[in-house]
Amino acid sequence: MPESSYSGKDIQVLEGLEAVRKRPGMYIGSTGPKGLHHLVYEIVDNSVDEALAGQCTTIEIVIHADGSVSVTDNGRGIPVDNVPKYRKSGVEVALTILHAGGKFGGSGYKVSGGLHGVGVSVVNALSTRLEVEVKRDGKIWQMAFERGKAKGSLEATGRSKATGTKVRFWADPEIFETVEFSWDTIATHMRETAFLNKNLRITLTDERELEPRYEEFRYAGGIVDFVKYLNDKKESIHARPIYFESEGAEGMVEVAMQWNTGYTETVLAFANNINTHEGGTHLEGFKNALTRTINDYARRQGILKEKDDNLSGEDIREGLTAIISVKLREPQFEGQTKTKLGNTEMRSLVQSVVTAGLAEYLEEHPKPARSIVMKSTQAAKARAAARKARELTRRKGLLESSTLPGKLADCSVKEAALTEIFLVEGDSAGGSAKQARDRSFQAILPLRGKILNVEKAGINRALSSQEIQALITALGTSIQEEFDLEQARYHKVIIMTDADVDGAHIRCLLLTFFYRYMRPMIDAGYVYIAQPPLYKISYGKKHEYAYTDKELQKVLARLPESTKYSLQRYKGLGEMNPEQLWETTMDPERRTLLQVTLDDALAAEEVFVDLMGDQVEPRKLFIQRHAKNVRFLDV
Numbered sequence: 001m002p003e004s005s006y007s008g009k010d011i012q013v014l015e016g017l018e019a020v021r022k023r024p025g026m027y028i029g030s031t032g033p034k035g036l037h038h039l040v041y042e043i044v045d046n047s048v049d050e051a052l053a054g055q056c057t058t059i060e061i062v063i064h065a066d067g068s069v070s071v072t073d074n075g076r077g078i079p080v081d082n083v084p085k086y087r088k089s090g091v092e093v094a095l096t097i098l099h100a101g102g103k104f105g106g107s108g109y110k111v112s113g114g115l116h117g118v119g120v121s122v123v124n125a126l127s128t129r130l131e132v133e134v135k136r137d138g139k140i141w142q143m144a145f146e147r148g149k150a151k152g153s154l155e156a157t158g159r160s161k162a163t164g165t166k167v168r169f170w171a172d173p174e175i176f177e178t179v180e181f182s183w184d185t186i187a188t189h190m191r192e193t194a195f196l197n198k199n200l201r202i203t204l205t206d207e208r209e210l211e212p213r214y215e216e217f218r219y220a221g222g223i224v225d226f227v228k229y230l231n232d233k234k235e236s237i238h239a240r241p242i243y244f245e246s247e248g249a250e251g252m253v254e255v256a257m258q259w260n261t262g263y264t265e266t267v268l269a270f271a272n273n274i275n276t277h278e279g280g281t282h283l284e285g286f287k288n289a290l291t292r293t294i295n296d297y298a299r300r301q302g303i304l305k306e307k308d309d310n311l312s313g314e315d316i317r318e319g320l321t322a323i324i325s326v327k328l329r330e331p332q333f334e335g336q337t338k339t340k341l342g343n344t345e346m347r348s349l350v351q352s353v354v355t356a357g358l359a360e361y362l363e364e365h366p367k368p369a370r371s372i373v374m375k376s377t378q379a380a381k382a383r384a385a386a387r388k389a390r391e392l393t394r395r396k397g398l399l400e401s402s403t404l405p406g407k408l409a410d411c412s413v414k415e416a417a418l419t420e421i422f423l424v425e426g427d428s429a430g431g432s433a434k435q436a437r438d439r440s441f442q443a444i445l446p447l448r449g450k451i452l453n454v455e456k457a458g459i460n461r462a463l464s465s466q467e468i469q470a471l472i473t474a475l476g477t478s479i480q481e482e483f484d485l486e487q488a489r490y491h492k493v494i495i496m497t498d499a500d501v502d503g504a505h506i507r508c509l510l511l512t513f514f515y516r517y518m519r520p521m522i523d524a525g526y527v528y529i530a531q532p533p534l535y536k537i538s539y540g541k542k543h544e545y546a547y548t549d550k551e552l553q554k555v556l557a558r559l560p561e562s563t564k565y566s567l568q569r570y571k572g573l574g575e576m577n578p579e580q581l582w583e584t585t586m587d588p589e590r591r592t593l594l595q596v597t598l599d600d601a602l603a604a605e606e607v608f609v610d611l612m613g614d615q616v617e618p619r620k621l622f623i624q625r626h627a628k629n630v631r632f633l634d635v
């Protein structure tokens with residue numbers, strides 16, 4: 001189309017995508033790795049919608065050698081016909097009009113238009129290049145874009161009997177802090193998507209390595225398989241997950257649940273495939289129904305006597321792994337991160353489905369029913385004991401004592417928002433860190449040896465550990481029910497451990513601690529992991545650091561052939577002098593910190609359970625895989 005014939009609508013389109021490029025954060029949350037991966041999900045969501053409409057069975061994702069990503073589905077293919085309102089093909093409309101394709105009020109359930117609900121046009125705007133290929137009506141149709149602008153128009157380029165849509169995009173390095181996709185991040189998300197969409201086949205291929213990596217996700221059991229997966233390394237109380245589903249005018253509800261012998265509650269709630277981290281009406285309905293039904297049953301069976309208090313929701317959910325998945329036509333997402341379901345009709349719907357389904361299960365399965373109730377009563381007893389222990393500890397002034405631990409080298413600034421604390425493995429590294437730090441705003445807490453394994457130990461023992469007590473007092477927030485984010489003495493808590501397996505283990509122990517006892521610290525984004533370098537490369541009078549093996553290869557490749565260099569591999573923080581520690585790991589101007597998020601409840605759970613759980617086998621496997629780096633083996 002010649003430029004002179006651009007209509008007002010065309011100009012609006014360009015302005016629309018320009019707005020996306022100007023303020024990408026508004027559309028995809030961030031321009032960090034999270035926002036980058038959001039691009040993939042945004043495209044995949046469109047394919048999942050085709051699957052939800054019953055028109056698509058397979059989604060193939062490829063991370064290409066050049067760093068681009070393609071998504072291919074075998075749906076009906078985006079319509080290619082002219083859309084009169086825009087005087088463009090349906091394909092071009094989908095890729096250039098913000099919020100194209102009316103999210104709500106359609107006939108079926110939709111994933112897209114969910115979390116940020118921005119659509120593929122946003123991916124287009126944030127890519128240096130995007131290619132789309134549609135197969136339908138016996139033809140292959142193709143078109144390309146650069147930074148959101150169409151290069152030509154949709155053209156038929158060949159013939160095919162197949163149908164479907166393929167989109168390949170190159171994320172724009174001018175927009176994103178990094179354009180490197182992570183296999184683990186995409187795989188975890190796709191596994192979750194496959195669990196939530198029974199029998200949908202999703203494949204992931206990574207062609208960036210010489211030997212391509214490939215994985216297929218397809219679960220005939222849907223969320224029942226999801227629960228089995230989450231409980232895989234745990235010992236379950238009843239053999240098969242409890243499952244019920246129901247579909248009505250308000251939407252569809254599916255619940256799968258299984259108790260294990262552990263103490264953790266893992267209840268994940270989804271609405272239209274979106275992980276509703278902040279919960280909402282569906283989760284409330286589930287919890288209400290669960291608490292009432294189990295208490296009713298316990299009383300009817302005489303396990304709870306008239307004089308006994310009701311079992312609390314927390315007691316009942318101890319060791320419970322559950323997935324609640326609802327699909328509804330007009331989801332309302334609320335809350336700070338728009339991950340809280342607001343539709344009130346879902347509260348009563350889920351509540352009645354769970355009440356009916358669970359009551360029936362309990363009647364029909366008396367043995368597991370009894371085990372479940374006994375587990376809850378034990379939890380109630382343990383909780384009462386823990387409360388007592390906490391009160392005792394508090395009376396001794398250990399939890400909220402105003403005297404800071406002796407080993408803490410505190411900073412001089414008192415304004416928590418400006419300060420940070422490094423949790424450092426071992427006294428020697430702690431010593432270096434104390435010398436290296438900027439004492440005005442950086443505090444150091446050395447933690448000796450392995451801090452207590454809080455997953456295995458109950459709270460009583462955890463609290464009697466000196467390391468844990470020092471940690472709690474230094475952070476100032478107290479724990480669990482008494483936790484108060486306002487009292488945090490630092491807004492950055494930086495875990496600094498060695499770059500080896502023991503370091504990873506200690507990091508995991510600390511993360512477990514935060515996860516179990518101070519979760520809001522993670523939610524608030526206060527917890528970080530320091531990134532010490534793995535190598536120092538010295539040549540002439542210069543030196544450089546490499547933080548990964550890949551980076552080392554890059555640095556070495558850059559050096560002229562004749563250059564002599566020496567290579568130091570850091571096995572621990574202790575091998576760095578204070579100055580090195582400062583410039584590589586602690587200086588806010590130069591360091592990289594990884595912010596710990598709970599976005600990935602799945603991945604976190606897995607690592608915690610692998611390393612901390614009761615079963616020895618996964619831990620052994622982990623250690624064998626990393627055996628060359630193990631210093632001491634007390635896991």
Ligand code: 28G
Pocket residue numbers: 043044046047050071072073075076077078079101165166167
């Ligand atoms: C591979 C990358 C991402 C998609 C379809 C299929 C249809 C469609 C997509 O229609 C417009 C609005 C409501 C009907 C629908 C094809 C009906 C008939 C589709 C994708 C038209 C959008 N034939 N597959 N959009 N609707 N896959 N994958 O984007 O009225 S998007």
